[in-house]
Amino acid sequence: MADDKVVRRRIEAFFSDQIVIDPKDVRQVGQELDALDIKMVPLQSSLRLGLHLYQLGDLAEGVRLLDPGLVERVKRAAVGTYMEGEEPSALDLALFYLREKSAAEHAGYRPVIAKNRVYENIEGSPYSGGSVGDPRPAPAFTLPARSHSSRRRPRIGIMDTPIHAHPRFAGRYVTDSDDALLEERQDRVSFSGHAIFVASVAAQQAPDAEFVIYPVLNPDRLTTSSWRLATTMAGAMDDDLDMMIMALGGATADGREPLALARACERTSGIVKVAALGNNGRNEAGAPEDVQVSELPPNIPMWPAASSTVIAVGARNADDVFPAYFSPTQEQAPWVDCTAPGQNLRGLFLSGHVWMAELNVLEGVVERTDRSDYFPSPGYATWSGSSFSAAYAGGAMAQRAYTQGISVQEVADRLFREEPGSTPTTYDHAPSAGIDGIDVIRFQ
Template identity: 25%
Template sequence: MTRYRHRAGELLVHADDCAALAAGLAGFGYHPAGDTGGVRRFTGTRPVPDVLAALGRRGAGPHLLFGLDRIIWGDLRPRPTTDHLTPVPAGDIRHWAGVIDTGIVLRERRPHEFLGERVHYDPEDTVRVVRGEDGNPAGSAGHGTFVAGVVLKQAGPDVGVRMKGVVDEQSGDAEDLAVANALDDLREEGVTLINLSFSGQTFEDTPPKAIEAALRRLSPDTVVVASAGNRGMRQRVYPAGIKLAPTVPGQVDDKHALVLPVGSADSSRTPRVADFSNFGPWIAAYADGVDVVGPYFHPGYPVQPPEEEPKFNGYAVWSGTSFSAAIVTGRIAAVMATGRSARDAAGEVLEAAGRITVSDVNGNSEVPHVQGN
């Protein structure tokens, strides 16, 4: 049993390493099966962990899967609320926040009323609701709508969400290559602020090859906000944990996009790190992540037993670092609307944020705490 999740029978190799590795991979029965964005895919039948163990650190890696950690089937399920959000009609949208997620749920060919015309999507970025035996959603379909709504809550009518639907609506899985392709699409569209609300562990704690390569192709003024995971652990997860260049205190890296890992804070009393949130010195900021209100499905769905109150009213409360990341993304987008670049806006948001005390084996540290609207 391996701790990382991956596609069986698939390996990824950077194009520059193919010549050196092709013969060795062929010896294990793995052969080229296509490429995308500088990464080559090899397929075979021998178990991936066995091949990687035999190759050692020689450049090949699994085709990794990431997911919506614990927030669908675990302790962090969406719950009904009596709160109701007032939709903000779209204005002259000049700033788009890219959201790579499950896609947008449509009802009568329209997105949730709170998103309205402030969300842009292609047909492949919509999502089918998978229903269980009780007729209620059995997967992750509502996650993309909720994340998009939390982003839009933080900003005015001149900010919109550009949705890219790559997370599977039933399993909650996102493939390394699919995320990389979505990042490339957003780069080509000129989007410089991107939200990634999923995470996972990787082979030997190394960055996922395709996503890392795609992040390196982003322009230096791009900011990628990524959720830090909901396992309550210190270990780095990805893609939030990707570092594109060595960090030098006080020095700004102007050659690569900025990746901001975001954990969850519990503000129900003196702000502290939420019990479920991952933590550690690799996390750049924390944002409110407990009982966040956002758009879910239409009123009355999911259906609940007659005795249960309140009923779903089209909105929900949901907890997780997914929504903490969305808050930070939305706050950055709001500052971008005043004419700042994504990188400058991120700096302003973190500088103006409060502070939360984080304690671990290295002692206490003060980390930015971004509060949501």
């Protein structure tokens, strides 16, 4: 990911010279941009998404030909979008112009065109910073044993960083590519252990599941693009998945679902999708003294969690109360579907000396802090965050499906698609597989 081509703001980040566009609108948009001497260079296409990705050349020079009043019209149309000191980018101006001109000339029709957005690892942004956000060494534990049933196991896709090849997780996962395994280094940072922690939290709830690892997040920046995430999701349709767990997300300044992600969610409708609500809660009264609460407003939708096609999971605290201090409330984030434990969960992790790291959102780089810890081999930790709530909830639902002999989709339908007005559903007892109690709490 060429970071010098990324526009970063307090709320959103996107590639400054790339657009995602529906094939139907390529001709119209191309003609308008050609009139401004802005070049459209094809980068990739996805038949499954029905979208193209283009790079725009000479964009800044082209928008200089536009009406000088365009900047103010953009700002007026996006009240609250731009923070103090932020100005519309050349891409913002071009997209507004294309939509405005088309709507005026074609009875309100606007081309299906959007930014290629940047998503971060949920734990990476400073939503639960300070020492409370760091993984801590934990006593060794054993993952629940798999049953001896010969029935097909639920397959759960983990959309995350490359995975650390932890010996206690061997035989429970497969990888989708050669770069899905973490490159082992002496100088390790905490986020390198994120995928194995997420997968192992899910495995504690779903010991009979098989996991497929999709390394969509750059391990050095903890970021991905909406295009890469969406095309990976679409490609996963070949892998016979029952569920995707996505411990990542991104906000949009206008609060709308990104185009590529919306297409991917719609076109993978047969796969249950579970995502972290986000760690942008601001309960300072409930937070430890040394913690940094989020700079992102708690009422900002985090995508993909806010999608109507995705189960959004909020985090409960160590006393089993929702929300944990870092989780938005149900009033702030009405798109939350359920809650699960999210504070001081245990999981598999890296071993040896590990430096704690934080993501500098505005710079888009992982920064090693002066904090570190030693994790005895083979590596166990406790960690907090809605990433792990999503893993917990996803695993619980998958195992419930397996023990009842029904599909994961049927479990999700029963939980989240009942008639309005029904009471919340709580699972407090372990199924016959002997795993820890399933206590995902459903909101209505």
